[in-house]
Amino acid sequence: MLPKKRFSVRRLPGFAVIAIACFTLLYAPIMILVVYSFNAGSSIAVWEGFSWQWYSAAWDNEMVQSATFNSLVIAIQASLYATVLATMAALGTTRTKPYRGQTAIYTMINQPLMVPEIVTAVALLICFAVIKQLTDYQGLMYLVIAHTAFCIPFAYLPIRARLEGMDRALETAAADLYATPWRSFRQVTLPLMWPGILAGSMLAFVISLDDVVITEFVKSAGQDTLPTYMLGQLRRVITPEMHAISTVLLVVSVVIVSVIFILNRSKN
């Protein structure tokens, strides 16, 4: 007897066509971008042969250098702070007795995922304007704080998922075997949640590296990050130098996301 055919969306007429169209729409522009970053000419439409020239041009561009530097300084700090805060928040929301307002706190932690980014951006801009007036401080710290704020939920979610997937009996067993709460945390909880922490921090790093809206609002003059620098350049002439920078960002993101994926798979 033949196995009964079950309903499968894959057998609907036109499924393949639509799927291919979607993937083409998603990936073709990116492929074109990558290809033209190697263009020997300065056109973004006419292929004139292979060359690394736009990569070296970007590399030598002082504006790009400073924007990259800013991006890295902000992303490293923001992802670090966001991860520490998110770890504490995750422990506070999964390793305590259920308390009133737990859902409210959960929602508040994830606020940046729900509030429109532009609103957060305006709010931070106004808030920092006041602080700037009061303290006269003009440095990168505003951007670091802003990035930390919107990176927290991205760091929080994988860490929380990891903690929730962890067998509570393990911590009970540690306590049973004479581990004080602190040693139980150090010896059992922390090592087991570590892949979640790594994944969370990397995700936060990528998100920070990529941000335009909030950065554009909060930054002072001369504080361009790579994305805001690129945005500024695009208003003028587009050269394959933009393609080169974009390609590098793409590679960095893909590598990091792959690592996160592998970390999450190592769950068990």
Added chain:
Amino acid sequence: MGSTVATSVIDVSKTFGQDKDQVTALDRVSVDIRENEFFTLLGPSGCGKTTLLRLIAGFEHPSGGKILLHGEEISHLPPFKRPVNTVFQSYALFPHITVSENIGFGLSMQDKPANEIKETVAAMLKLVQMESLADRRTDQISGGQQQRVALARALAPHPKVLLLDEPLSALDYKLRKEMQIELKTLQHETGITFIFVTHDQEEALTMSDRVAVMNQGRILQVGTPKEIYDHPAERFVADFIGDTNFLAADLNQSDNGRMMVTLPGGRTVETTQSDFPGAGKVNITIRPEQASLINGPSAADLSGTINNVVYSGNDTHVHVMLESDEPFVVRVQNRGAQSAQWESGQAVGIKLEPGSVQVLQD
């Protein structure tokens, strides 16, 4: 058996939740567990076995009453300060460290010197026959092996009392039988008091020095397996442990002071029991193997008609409908031609062994 008390549970209650949702998991439970004994908590799912174990380990705090360990109150101590270790139902082995490190975990948390830890771990690995897998990660070994590691890990710090929460329930039948014997031997060798939780009455009877039968948050009866089996105090205990028959009867004191039970059908038998609920209407229980079938009602204690004969290997269960309209099962050993002579529809008499009638408290 040593008579010093290892753990005293005194009037302990535990409730979960608040107001309407309140659940009473334990209701004024008292029991003394002796040193060196294999003590089993037996009862159906949800009767509070795990809760009692968790209270002794310190994972939960009692809502009332107190718990003593060798005469000292421990109710207020956190789990990491109690010289008591647990073998968890799910084993709860640490997945990020090796088998050896798991076994040594308790000792290293007690800050024992490294060489002592090494020696004890080696001895424990030998005890549970896991030497060859010492450096494996715990997710790379079989269920039975994990079980042994969990046992070794809990035994390594040489606790005063070892708590085991259904440690064998995840194993298949054959392995479970093996581990039952191993556990019993281990208890003997180490001299540690074992408090063992199970809902399997057979397991409880074969392994334990004493058994506490629990139901709905209360301990109904504590005794040796034989006491519990032969002299169940309550209907629930009799029913939960092995197969049995229940009958309604009358209890009367005879002229010479002996206690007589009047069976359905009018026959009276003496009972030598000392604890009675008081004369009058009582429930009695009779084990199926303590009754035998005879032809004709003349010498019979009970009589009725066979309505079913069920063959089950070693013996045959003959279901009889008594004249009083109560069902009664007699177990007949399948030796010789004995069992073959009984058929459905046949009128039979039932003869009871002396002392087989047990008067219940409820």
